[in-house]
Amino acid sequence: MATDLEGLTAQLQSLAEIATKSVGDVQTPEELEQLRVEYLGKKGTLSQILGAMGKLSAEERPQVGAIANQVKQTLQTQLEERKISIQKLVIAKQLESETLDVTMPGILRSYQGRQHPIQSTIDRMLDILVGLGFTVAQGPEIETDYYNFEALNTPADHPARDMADTLYLSDGKLLRSQTSSVQIRYMEENEPPLRIACPGRVYRKDDIDATHSPIFHQIELLAVEEGLTFGDLKGTVKTFVEELLGECPIRFRPSYFPFTEPSAEVDVMWNGRWLELGGCGMVDPNVFKAVGYDPEIVTGFAWGFGVDRVAMVLHKIDDIRRLFTSDLRFLRQF
Structure with missing residues (x-):
């Protein structure tokens, strides 16, 4: 070197x-x-x-x-x-x-998650309602007295406002007791004609047993335009029930709700007995006035029903508490 x-x-x-x-x-x-x-x-x-x-x-x-x-x-x-x-x-x-063919079908594995029966029931109902022309709308679960009661024409002395039924919070707000509050919020921001379906979780002070829970799920319908009648409401209910449960007898029983007039309870005949699905009626003019609609020009109908009860019927569940216990032995059946 x-x-x-x-x-x-x-x-x-x-x-x-x-x-x-x-x-x-x-x-x-x-x-x-x-x-x-x-x-x-x-x-x-x-x-x-x-x-x-x-x-x-x-x-x-x-x-x-x-x-x-x-x-x-x-x-x-x-x-x-x-x-x-x-x-x-x-x-x-x-x-x-190691080329991956993205067109190949997926492979199901035993450890994959499954849809909860409540969610699958909500999806099934919304599929039917969207097919009938309804748009899905949602709102907050923590509400004010105005949206949950006052704008829905609920009098100050109405039993639903009582502490024994509604869950109030320390700041004066409350956990919504119905998804009807979503209807008010939607109407404030949109002009008729409109058709909306409002799914969501609601809260009431119910004792827990096989058929009651302080937390449950609702879907409420609202349709507003010129010329709607109670006949349109009945036709909508009949079409929805037939799509959901098949052909079965339906009845409308007179009832009272502060935000609809006239009002009715909807029952269906299921396995030999009448099953209550929920309440409905024509929207009270005072509700339209609260959101700036002219009740002399437009009319509307509303219908609210419980998802949990329908899920129990569709899946033959004997106790509503099974829907909330997160028992894998139960959930793996769906």
Whole structure:
């Protein structure tokens, strides 16, 4: 190995040329790492060349050092660029050999989640209602007295406002006892004609037993336009029930709700007995006045029914508490 300035310079230039060609020929990460150690390692070629610098004069050493640094930096850059190129080639080969056909059907596995019977019932109902021209609308579960009662024409002395039925919060607000509040919010922001279905969770102070829960689910319908009649309401209810439960007898019993007039309860004959689905009626004019509609021009009907009860009927569930216990033995049946 040369020990003079000219010889060391020539060796460094030769190293740069040979290394450049060698790096370009490498095909695997392992070969590249082996080449790096061979040229730039502690006992590599570059270190051996620099080891002879001790025999140079003080003026010659900086010249060789500058050339050596340039060779080292160039070689490091080439190694890094080649490393990236090899990684891209490896990834390309993996993608080529592991091509995923996105058109293939999915594979069901035993550990996949399943839809809760309440959610599947809500989806089934909304599918029918959307097919009838209704749009899904939702609102907050924490409400004000205005939206939950006052705008719905509920008198200040109405039993529904009592602490024994409604769950009030410390800030004066309450947990909504009906999704009718969504109707008010929607009408405030939209002009008729409109048809909306309002699904959601509601809260009341009910004792828990096989058929009652303080937390349950509702879907309320609202249709508003010129010329709607109670006959339109009955036709909508009949079509919905037939789509949901099949052909079965339906009856309308006179009832009272503060936000509809006239009002009725809807019952269906199911397995030999009358089952109450919910309340309905023509929207009271005072409700329209609260949202700025002219009750002399538009009319509307509303219908609210409980999802949980329908889910129990469809799936033959004997106790509403089963819907909330998160018992996997129960949920895996659906």
